[in-house]
Amino acid sequence: xxxxxxxxxxxxxxxxxxxxxxxxDTVLNTSDTPLTxxxxxxxxxxxxxxxxxxxxxxxxxxxxxxxxxxKILANYGVGYSxxxxxxxxRHGITVTNTPDVLSECTADLAxxxxxxxxxxxxxxxxxxxxxxxxxxxPTHLVGTKVSGxxxxxxxxxxxxxxxxxxxHHGFGMKILVQNRSRVAPEILAQxxxxxVDNIDALLPQCDFVSLHCPGGAQNRHLINASRLNLMKPxxxxxNTARGEVIDELALSQALWFETIAGVxxxxxxxxxxxxxxxxxxxxxxxxxxxxSATRESREAMGFRVVDNLCDFFQGREPRxxxx
Ligand code: 8YV
Numbered sequence: 001x002x003x004x005x006x007x008x009x010x011x012x013x014x015x016x017x018x019x020x021x022x023x024x025d026t027v028l029n030t031s032d033t034p035l036t037x038x039x040x041x042x043x044x045x046x047x048x049x050x051x052x053x054x055x056x057x058x059x060x061x062x063x064x065x066x067x068x069x070x071k072i073l074a075n076y077g078v079g080y081s082x083x084x085x086x087x088x089x090r091h092g093i094t095v096t097n098t099p100d101v102l103s104e105c106t107a108d109l110a111x112x113x114x115x116x117x118x119x120x121x122x123x124x125x126x127x128x129x130x131x132x133x134x135x136x137x138p139t140h141l142v143g144t145k146v147s148g149x150x151x152x153x154x155x156x157x158x159x160x161x162x163x164x165x166x167x168h169h170g171f172g173m174k175i176l177v178q179n180r181s182r183v184a185p186e187i188l189a190q191x192x193x194x195x196v197d198n199i200d201a202l203l204p205q206c207d208f209v210s211l212h213c214p215g216g217a218q219n220r221h222l223i224n225a226s227r228l229n230l231m232k233p234x235x236x237x238x239n240t241a242r243g244e245v246i247d248e249l250a251l252s253q254a255l256w257f258e259t260i261a262g263v264x265x266x267x268x269x270x271x272x273x274x275x276x277x278x279x280x281x282x283x284x285x286x287x288x289x290x291x292s293a294t295r296e297s298r299e300a301m302g303f304r305v306v307d308n309l310c311d312f313f314q315g316r317e318p319r320x321x322x323x
Pocket of ligand 1: 053077079291292293
């Protein structure tokens, strides 16, 4: 049997690339830089499957094609707001993602950011490295206690629930939840969480707010100037979801005028470019999209893609179809 022709748009963990090559005629983008839109368009005409990542902005490309060769986009990652779903679905292209296998590590990173901003760890690290530390003193880099505080979680899917577990069972935090659909009582009960009707009602009650909703047009600037204004001045905001969920200009103003206490970001609108307005805010910790960046998660994500491809090309329903 002829093996399906598969393009991997970025380098993956070696074990996964090896597994892929066993079942597929695999081509790796050895330059390991993102494909240009033109290269991506060509890929859709020449490969049975393309395996994109968040760095492949698959806007209206598919729409412009007559008859793409590609039958499946097996995304390496859980979020797929970089893919024009309506466009590719119209061409009958299947899209899959990699849920579950990165939830714990992404929640770990959200918790890392929460602790870092509350305890001013970013500021402290910069101070030590830059030789500015003059020694212990009672008033030095005094932060905010985390234990027992109220955490608002926006988007109570797999990652949001993992975040709640860490915060509630590890730090005794009270959990408030906002989610587009009703969360089952038994799920809420796991962390003694309360679902709040809408974001505007949730924000004023929280000491910390962590975003775990999808990106894309529907949630663009979900956190805007007026919502930032609803947060307590001593509250913190964490984003490991997608950059576009926050209006970054409004955020920089909130930080600058200290209408909120601090922010931890792992994702950015237009990343890897960082809005210059954010660069000089001290009470901000920024990480380079590390949510799923553990050996374990990155391998598991890859194997999940391989499983989806095997199902698809062997005539079974892929487990992680999203369209
Ligand atoms: C991925 C992520 O590593 O899975 C996601 O949606 O945000 C990341 O943790 C990245 O998107 C790879 O495509």
